[in-house]
Amino acid sequence: MTLRAPPLSAVHQRADASFTDFGGWEMPVEFESIRTEHEAVRSEAGKFDVSHMGQITVAGPDAATLTQRLTTNDVTVLDPGEAQYGAITDEDGIMLDDTVVYRLPDSATDEFLFIPNAGHDGEMTERWLSERDERGLDATVTNRTEEYAMIAVQGPDAPDLLAAQTDVSLAGLSRFEVANGSVAGVDSLIARTGYTGEPGFEILCPPDGAETVWGALECQPCGLGARDTLRLEMGFLLSGQEFHPVDEPRTPYEAGIGWTVKLDTEFVGRDALEGVAADGPEEKLIGIELIDRGVPRHGYDVTTPDGEPIGHITSGTMSPTLEAPIALAYVPAAYAEPGTSVRVVVRGEPKKARTRSTPFLDR
Amino acid sequence: MSFDVPDDLRYLESHEWVRVAGDTAEVGITAFAQDELGDVVFVELPEEGAELTAGEDFGVVESIKAVSDVYAPVSGTVTAVNDRLRDEPELLNEDPFGDGWMLKVAVTEESEIDDLLSPDAYRGQIE
Numbered sequence: 001m002t003l004r005a006p007p008l009s010a011v012h013q014r015a016d017a018s019f020t021d022f023g024g025w026e027m028p029v030e031f032e033s034i035r036t037e038h039e040a041v042r043s044e045a046g047k048f049d050v051s052h053m054g055q056i057t058v059a060g061p062d063a064a065t066l067t068q069r070l071t072t073n074d075v076t077v078l079d080p081g082e083a084q085y086g087a088i089t090d091e092d093g094i095m096l097d098d099t100v101v102y103r104l105p106d107s108a109t110d111e112f113l114f115i116p117n118a119g120h121d122g123e124m125t126e127r128w129l130s131e132r133d134e135r136g137l138d139a140t141v142t143n144r145t146e147e148y149a150m151i152a153v154q155g156p157d158a159p160d161l162l163a164a165q166t167d168v169s170l171a172g173l174s175r176f177e178v179a180n181g182s183v184a185g186v187d188s189l190i191a192r193t194g195y196t197g198e199p200g201f202e203i204l205c206p207p208d209g210a211e212t213v214w215g216a217l218e219c220q221p222c223g224l225g226a227r228d229t230l231r232l233e234m235g236f237l238l239s240g241q242e243f244h245p246v247d248e249p250r251t252p253y254e255a256g257i258g259w260t261v262k263l264d265t266e267f268v269g270r271d272a273l274e275g276v277a278a279d280g281p282e283e284k285l286i287g288i289e290l291i292d293r294g295v296p297r298h299g300y301d302v303t304t305p306d307g308e309p310i311g312h313i314t315s316g317t318m319s320p321t322l323e324a325p326i327a328l329a330y331v332p333a334a335y336a337e338p339g340t341s342v343r344v345v346v347r348g349e350p351k352k353a354r355t356r357s358t359p360f361l362d363r
Numbered sequence: 364m365s366f367d368v369p370d371d372l373r374y375l376e377s378h379e380w381v382r383v384a385g386d387t388a389e390v391g392i393t394a395f396a397q398d399e400l401g402d403v404v405f406v407e408l409p410e411e412g413a414e415l416t417a418g419e420d421f422g423v424v425e426s427i428k429a430v431s432d433v434y435a436p437v438s439g440t441v442t443a444v445n446d447r448l449r450d451e452p453e454l455l456n457e458d459p460f461g462d463g464w465m466l467k468v469a470v471t472e473e474s475e476i477d478d479l480l481s482p483d484a485y486r487g488q489i490e
Contacts, residue, residue, distance in 0.1 A: 029428075030401060030428075033401055033402050034401055034402055034426075034427045034428060035401075035402040035427065225401070225427065225428050229427060293405065293449075294405065295404060295405050295425045295430070297430065317427055318404035318405065318425070318427055320402075320427065347423070
């Protein structure tokens with residue numbers, strides 16, 4: 001299999017980045033060091049190439065109806081230029097993906113753009129097309145992943161950095177709003193969204209303008225390594241780790257994003273999720289912090305203080321900001337109360353830990 | 364990028380170094396190894412008096428992104444452990460051949476030292 005490469009691949013190679021396979025894409029994982037990049041985003045600003053994320057547009061008279069059918073949130077509340085987070089579930093309410101749905105600004109027709117995770121663009125395009133055809137809806141679904149580069153600029157200095165390069169009034173752009181504008185002269189779509197908990201933006205632009213935009217945002221280049229530690233400090237989900245249709249089948253309620261499920265809308269998975277909502281999920285994703293020394297990692301067992309297995313870690317790291325070992329884990333609801341004493345088994349050794357609410361960081 | 368490979372040390376293919384003085388061997392990981400791992404956040408080492416067997420893992424180094432076993436270059440008894448690494452694991456990044464040393468070992472099989480890589484052989488491996 002050939003890995004897909006982002007438009008900025010050569011730029012990253014010149015910057016001596018190290019690369020990793022992520023969702024079928026060869027992406028930069030580290031430029032300087034994870035800690036350096038992480039700290040830059042928390043204290044100043046950093047830029048991320050997130051061109052591995054998918055872009056699918058849905059246009060036409062039934063664009064809203066179709067997107068409503070396939071996402072858990074209520075897209076009909078979106079005005080042009082607004083975006084929302086939601087889940088994509090199967091008939092059983094199991095998460096196939098999470099996504100941001102944008103209702104595009106200044107569009108002559110009703111047009112939506114949604115951003116599936118790396119490597120999911122083909123499957124999600126198929127999903128939208130088959131639902132459209134099954135229901136005889138009038139909508140054009142286009143996989144535009146190869147037509148867009150996506151660059152995130154995140155951190156307390158990000159608004160000033162971007163303001164110097166764009167004609168869009170960023171003060172007028174609230175969280176989860178999106179505007180058309182130019183960045184360093186490149187026609188772009190600018191969204192006030194991100195995956196770090198910091199102020200920041202995600203910029204969609206044509207691949208041939210990516211180098212100009214990337215170069216104009218003068219701040220620390222950051223790889224997927226820092227992106228992961230930053231999102232984990234915020235307790236944000238990572239597709240494939242906190243949910244996966246086969247390896248980690250979870251409902252939005254289990255994954256802690258029940259707030260994105262609007263049961264008063266009609267969508268695939270709604271009936272199953274109505275039952276989960278009524279009874280409450282049997283297991284919940286919780287934050288864990290280790291009291292003993294050690295680093296929790298994906299797949300490690302979580303037990304009671306007596307050693308009874310109750311769950312497993314989905315993501316874990318040494319938090320660069322808190323300088324403490326943190327993790328996300330699924331445990332039965334009875335153990336989900338913050339402050340519950342548990343153990344995390346690190347190489348056969350049970351380490352003292354306690355559950356806690358997320359985010360780990362106040363932002 | 365080229366990494367420091369001091370001429371007075373011997374090496375393992377798995378990126379540990381050994382500084383031999385009489386029948387004592389000081390052990391650590393190389394500059395190349397710490398760069399591959401990235402920011403080291405946790406080091407797990409045996410206690411004084413532990414017995415090491417050449418080629419077997421004796422500890423663990425964890426960076427933000429990875430977990431890596433560390434292998435004993437020689438057999439022997441641990442006579443000293445670098446306790447600073449407990450609170451300052453970043454010493455492995457900052458000074459891998461100096462303050463980032465891990466263990467001192469009383470060597471029981473001197474012939475094992477002859478089996479270790481020369482600086483030139485190790486340089487060849489990481490080029």
